[in-house]
Amino acid sequence: MDYCHLLPLGAVLAAAAFVSAQSAPALKDAYKSDFYIGVAIGDTQIGGEDQRGDALIDSQFNSISPENALKWEEVHPQPDKYDFRMADQYVAFGEQHHMFIVGHTLIWERQVPAWVFHDAKGNLLGRDALLARMRDHIDTVVGRYKGRIQSWDVVNEALNEDGTLRPSLWFKIIGPDYIEKAFQYAHEADPAAQLTYNDYNLENPAKCKGAVALVKKLQAEGIPINAVGIQGHLRLDSPTPEQEDAAISAFAALGVKVAITELDIDVLPSAGYGPTADVSLRVRQDPKLNPYVNGLPDSVQQQLADRYAAFFRVFLKHRGALSRVTFWGVTDADSWLNDWPVKGRTSYPLLFDRSGQPKPAFQGILRVASEK
Numbered sequence: 001m002d003y004c005h006l007l008p009l010g011a012v013l014a015a016a017a018f019v020s021a022q023s024a025p026a027l028k029d030a031y032k033s034d035f036y037i038g039v040a041i042g043d044t045q046i047g048g049e050d051q052r053g054d055a056l057i058d059s060q061f062n063s064i065s066p067e068n069a070l071k072w073e074e075v076h077p078q079p080d081k082y083d084f085r086m087a088d089q090y091v092a093f094g095e096q097h098h099m100f101i102v103g104h105t106l107i108w109e110r111q112v113p114a115w116v117f118h119d120a121k122g123n124l125l126g127r128d129a130l131l132a133r134m135r136d137h138i139d140t141v142v143g144r145y146k147g148r149i150q151s152w153d154v155v156n157e158a159l160n161e162d163g164t165l166r167p168s169l170w171f172k173i174i175g176p177d178y179i180e181k182a183f184q185y186a187h188e189a190d191p192a193a194q195l196t197y198n199d200y201n202l203e204n205p206a207k208c209k210g211a212v213a214l215v216k217k218l219q220a221e222g223i224p225i226n227a228v229g230i231q232g233h234l235r236l237d238s239p240t241p242e243q244e245d246a247a248i249s250a251f252a253a254l255g256v257k258v259a260i261t262e263l264d265i266d267v268l269p270s271a272g273y274g275p276t277a278d279v280s281l282r283v284r285q286d287p288k289l290n291p292y293v294n295g296l297p298d299s300v301q302q303q304l305a306d307r308y309a310a311f312f313r314v315f316l317k318h319r320g321a322l323s324r325v326t327f328w329g330v331t332d333a334d335s336w337l338n339d340w341p342v343k344g345r346t347s348y349p350l351l352f353d354r355s356g357q358p359k360p361a362f363q364g365i366l367r368v369a370s371e372k
């Protein structure tokens with residue numbers, strides 16, 4: 001054998017992935033009888049500046065989520081000013097591509113301007129005044145897209161890791177029923193919309209129990225909640241597929257749908273923190289935390305493919321309860337994980353590489369669909 005002409009394994013894998021992606025069924029078609037296959041999109045995709053990304057979104061996915069376009073700071077930057085330019089383009093993009101359109105997110109303690117919680121003199125608002133602001137925002141935003149956005153992440157990341165409520169300003173000023181109020185206002189603004197509680201690390205049993213208790217409380221009070229969003233920011237080493245299985249089962253048992261809302265698998269060394277997606281985390285740059293600047297080793301590509309396949313087997317097991325599996329970004333270049341918790345890393349958490357080519361993980365997920 002003339003070894004000098006033998007292609008390196010990575011090139012063979014990439015070529016095989018590319019060839020097979022052209023001839024393989026699309027992700028959305030492989031799972032069309034099970035659940036939506038979604039993707040979070042950013043301003044460049046929404047605005048048509050990323051034609052390659054838009055082609056991938058159109059060909060591979062049948063649901064979209066807005067990475068940032070519908071967050072409070074984006075659409076409601078000042079007390080008397082709404083700015084729907086990007087959000088309008090996002091919804092139009094979804095309608096143009098016949099997508100199941102998700103709204104993310106109405107009430108969160110992040111990416112919300114400080115004025116929301118303060119009066120003109122800079123003093124913290126009281127309960128009634130903040131409830132009035134919350135209602136105005138939800139009525140205006142949800143009302144604007146009534147019948148066009150099918151599902152809303154109404155409240156995002158309200159729980160601590162032990163399942164108790166995070167001490168956000170929403171909680172401190174209004175009280176624990178800020179969650180009920182948010183769902184009630186969203187339902188009144190669009191009674192047909194699917195309303196979701198969304199959080200990360202719900203595979204953690206204590207946090208899962210807290211979310212189960214939260215859903216049961218809303219149900220007992222007659223507050224409309226239709227789904228729980230398990231974000232699915234995974235790592236190569238945690239959580240286990242069994243923990244995922246248990247979390248989905250726990251929420252499905254409540255009679256609500258389950259959505260995997262922000263799926264990615266971080267292959268980079270952890271920065272010493274346990275499983276989290278807390279965006280406030282920041283870690284100093286360190287070459288040891290950024291080992292794959294020149295490309296991902298084949299062995300890690302394969303680990304990533306195997307890991308995605310293991311979780312998609314769990315998702316298929318729960319196909320009756322799952323409404324969607326949404327990836328948090330189109331290609332590796334788009335991922336928030338390139339800058340969190342360490343800025344400027346080269347991360348590889350998604351199905352398509354920086355050239356927009358399918359990775360072995362893409363094939364792995366298609367293979368699981370063929371096992372049905």
Ligand code: G3I
Nearest residue numbers: 067068104110111156200231262277278279328335336340
């Ligand atoms: O819009 C400003 C821009 O004007 C400025 O020049 C630039 C430079 O700092 O920042 C831009 O804002 C950035 C924003 O994304 C829009 O691009 C923020 O700095 C940046 O922190 C923000 O990151 C987002 C993160 O949420 C922050 O909360 C990520 O893109 C987004 O992927 C991430 O998504 C969250 C989900 O909403 C909730 N679950 C966790 C998930 C990952 O953190």
